[in-house]
Amino acid sequence: MKDKKRKTAVMAMAAVLSVMIIASPLAVTAQETAPAAPAITRDGNVQKETAPAIRLPENLRAKAGTALKDVALPEPWTWADDSTVITAETAEYPARLCVDDTAYDYSKVEGYNVGGSYVERMVAVTAEAEKATNPVKGKPRGLPADPPTTYDAGDIAINADNFPDAEFQKWLKQQSYGTDGTITQAEIAAITRIDVRGKDKIKNLTGIEHFTALETLDCSYTGIGSLDVSHNKNLTDLYCYNNVSLTSLTVEGATALKILNCYGTRIGSLDVSSNKNLTDLQCHGNASLTSLTVEGAAALNRLWCYNTGIGSLDVSSNKNLTDLQCAHNASLTSLTVEGATALKILYCFTSGIRSLDVSSNKNLTDLQCNANASLTSLTVEGATALKTLYCYTTGIRSLDVSRNPNLTDLDCFNNANLTNLKVEGAKELETLDCSYTGIGSLDVSSNKNLTDLRCYNNVSLTNLTVEGATALKILYCYTTGIRSLDVSSNKNLTDLNCSANASLTSLKVEGAEALKILYCYTTGIRSLDVSSNTELTYLNCSNNPLAYLNIGTNNKLTNVSSTGLKPxxxxxxxxxxxxxxxxxxxxxxxxxxxxxxxxxxxxxxxxxxxxxxxxxxxxxxxxxxxxxxxxxxxxxxxxxKLESTISITENLNNTYTVEEKALSGGVKDSGNNKSDGTKTDKKAAQTGDHTSIGLLAAMILLSAGCMFLLTRKEEHKK
Structure with missing residues (x-):
């Protein structure tokens, strides 16, 4: 700005000589200070700030008798009445400055007109009586007799040569530093932020390289097709997201870059290996992005690259990375995280990865690798800080979390190939869902903090041990192969569903004193005693072969369903x-x-x-x-069903009989009954071969389907 003032002073000295020889009306321009662009928040809302100081146009001189309309004011200043004629007796004239009162608060500014969104102030114009003779080269002042314009070294003209996009030129000229069509060295040094967010008519930001002091650039929601910030060495924040036409982005030379948000574009590749200071990279939602290089970004802390087309990702050299989200990448088949020792969050679900090893990620707390049908190997043993693990709907065959002492939430359901699950050492485990798997047994007796266990629809599960899980509140173990269930030690259990277990013949709930809801229908249990479960409010034991049901006296039990009982x-x-x-x-x-x-x-x-x-x-x-x-x-x-016996004699001429003990009043004499109460089976075979006797006895045992009492009888030959 100092250069501008110097040239303005020179122009003022020459005005006396020049005004007398002008045949046409005089047009004068002067140094101005317009308010800078208002700050815009990240979400696009305009933040109302204190109005900037207003600087009046200076050094305006014109020939007496000239109308104000012929005295040019710097934009956006206008005369209140441009038909007013300049006189030697009048030193000041009313002029108006259009202001942005939606972004700035002008309520306390002198001359502010709220209805017209302008500030009206008195501007001095000196009436001259002499003509100038030696025009001075400088920035254009609207003087027809001036020679061609010249600029100081380093000044940037806002023209097609420097800024090919007309809309970008227009935007620059609307800024305080561009109203005169030129940006000086001093102004360039002071410009640290450019915000063209939402200016969708801007298609090309070529010329941005001139702003060497630029620290923040927001060109989101524009129409640009390419962007090169390699010359902006001081750029720290770049926001170019949601630019559907953006296909090329070059950031290699922007060595100070810390934040890069380029999501929602059409870029095909991105290389940030030279951006050593980059801490935050968000390039998600780029379906066309197939190549991403982050190895050299040593300071990278957050990387969001989900919903892209990348095929592999290696963050082993990103020692400071704490948050990696690369989910929903169907083409991603290789993911290397071993060296990312600071990693805390890893979301890689719904991808094509085949194996995952996080054993070296000691700080990892949240892992979601679910919905990866190709994932057959998962190693988590060394991730001792792990708290949340979602690995459901994958192809893993075994899972061992016994060395994850801080794990609180494990979701491994819908893994049909999972046959081996170890949770014994996960002492902090609170929720476990291992439904729809192939596990054959499950022991949670050491999981003292477990509150929610869901192991339903596991047809191979025949053994379930929950006795030591004293904090357990919810247990869903329906549709399994378990034969017995004892929850008598689960004092905090409130909700139990063990229905649809055809093999379940023994159920003990007596000690579960907090139990409120019990579903145990369609099982094989023959008796049920809930008389000690005084908090029980709902019971469904229908479709069971019950010989008795004991509910005691329970005024809280509002719903009992015991219909359709089987014999x-x-x-x-x-x-x-x-x-x-x-x-x-x-x-x-x-x-x-x-x-x-x-x-x-x-x-x-x-x-x-x-x-x-x-x-x-x-x-x-x-x-x-x-x-x-x-x-x-x-x-x-x-x-x-009646128990039966087989009578066998020791003679070769043996007779084998099926003996049914006479039921009082229940069996009639058919003529085959002997005096000792036995009934002779005349179909029994006679043989002298003792081996045949054993075989025959075995066949009878199998066909009868019950326990036989084998006795011997010695009969005399008639």
């Missing part, structure tokens, strides 16, 4: 049996003796008698009372 298959050894012998824990008095069909029942002793083979025993069982004092009952059916 209970029970084998009895004699003509009578104790219910307690067949169904441990049953309350003999809760069997309604008035409803018993197919047998006689002694309610006092709990004895069933006088029944027939093949005829089911049915009865109503009183389960207890639920909410509102409602009496709950179930209808029970017992399918009776």
């Amino acid at each position: 209970v298959e029970v084998t009895v050894p004699s003509d009578r049996f104790q219910m307690a012998d067949k169904f441990a824990g049953i309350d003999a008095g809760a069997v309604d003796d008035k409803t018993v069909r197919g047998a006689d029942y002694d309610k006092t002793t709990g004895t069933m008698s006088n029944y027939r083979a093949g005829t089911p025993i049915k009865y109503t069982y009183h389960c207890g009372t639920s909410s509102g004092g409602k009496k709950e009952t179930i209808e029970v059916t017992l399918n009776i």
Whole structure:
């Protein structure tokens, strides 16, 4: 600006000599100071700031009698009444400066007109009576007799030679430093920020290299097709995102660059290896980006390159990298992170990687490598700081997190090939989802902080141990192959779903005192006692072969579903049996003796008698009372099977008989019954070969499907 003032002073001295010889009306320009471009926030909103100081146009001189319309003011100044004639008696005239009162606060500025968005001030114009004779070369002043314009060394003219894009020229001329069509050396040194964000008519930023002091450039949402900032050595922040026409970006020489946001463009390659100070690179959402080189960016801290077309990525030399997000890259088949020792966050899900080893990433806390169908090998043992691991829907066959003591959240569901899962050493584990896998057993007894376990739809899972998981609140283990389940030590368990387990025959919930919801329908359990689960509000035990259900007295239990109960298959050894012998824990008095069909029942002793083979025993069982004092009952059916024996004699002329112990009033004499109560099977074979005797006995055992009592009898020949 000092150079400008010097030239203005020279022009003022020559004005006296020049004004008298001008035949046409006089046009005068002068030094001006217009407000700088308002600051714009990252999200595009204009931030209203304190209005800049206003500097009035200076050194205006004209011939007396000249109309103000012929005295040029620097843009955006205008005369309030340009028809006013200059007189020697009047020293000042009203002029107006258009201001941006949407970005700046002019409410306290003298002469501000809120309705017209301008500031009106009095500007001095000196009326001259003499003519100047020696015009001086300098910046254009609108004087027709001036010789060709000359510039100081280093000044940049805003023209097509320096700035080929007309819209960019227009924007520059609207800035305080470009209103006169030239940018001086001093002005260039002071320009540290250029913001053309949203100027979609600008197609070319050629000429940006002239701004050597530039620190921040925001050219997002424009129409540019290429951008080269290699000459902007002081540039630290570059925002060129969401430029759908941008296909070429050169940043190699911008050695001070720290932030580069170039997402949402069409660039095909990006090399930041020479940008040693780059800390933040966001180049995601570039489907055309197939090549990305970051090896030399030693200071890189954050790299977001998801949703691109890159095929490989190596960040092993980026020692300061803490946040890497390269997800949704279907073409990415190779990812190397071993040397990135500062890495904390790694999102590489939905890619094409085949293996991943984070054992050397000691600071890694969050890993998401899920939805990678090609991923068959995952090594996490050395990542001791790991807290969150999402590796669901992959091709991994085994997973060992026993050496990840800080792991709190593990999601490995929908891994059909996963047959081996070790979680014993993950002491801080809180949530575990290993549903839809191929694991055969699961032991979480050492996971004292586990609160949420989901291992459902694992048809190969036959063994589940949860006894030591004292913090467990939610357990979903439905549709598995487990045979027994004991949650009596899980004092904090509130929600249990173990339904659709056909092999489950034993369920213990007595000690789960916080249990509120229990789904155990469609299993093989024959008895259920929830009388000690006083917090229980919902119970569904339908479609089970229940002999009894005990709910005790529970006023909180508002919903009990016990419909569609299956018959209970029970084998009895004699003509009578104790219910307690067949169904441990049953309350003999809760069997309604008035409803018993197919047998006689002694309610006092709990004895069933006088029944027939093949005829089911049915009865109503009183389960207890639920909410509102409602009496709950179930209808029970017992399918009776009788134990059988085979009688074999020692003679060669042996007779083998199937012996059914006579049921009082239950078996009629068919003529084959002997006096000792046995029934002779006339279809039995006779042979002298003892080996054949054993084979025949085995065949009978298999066909009968029950336990036989092998006895010997010695018969006399008739």
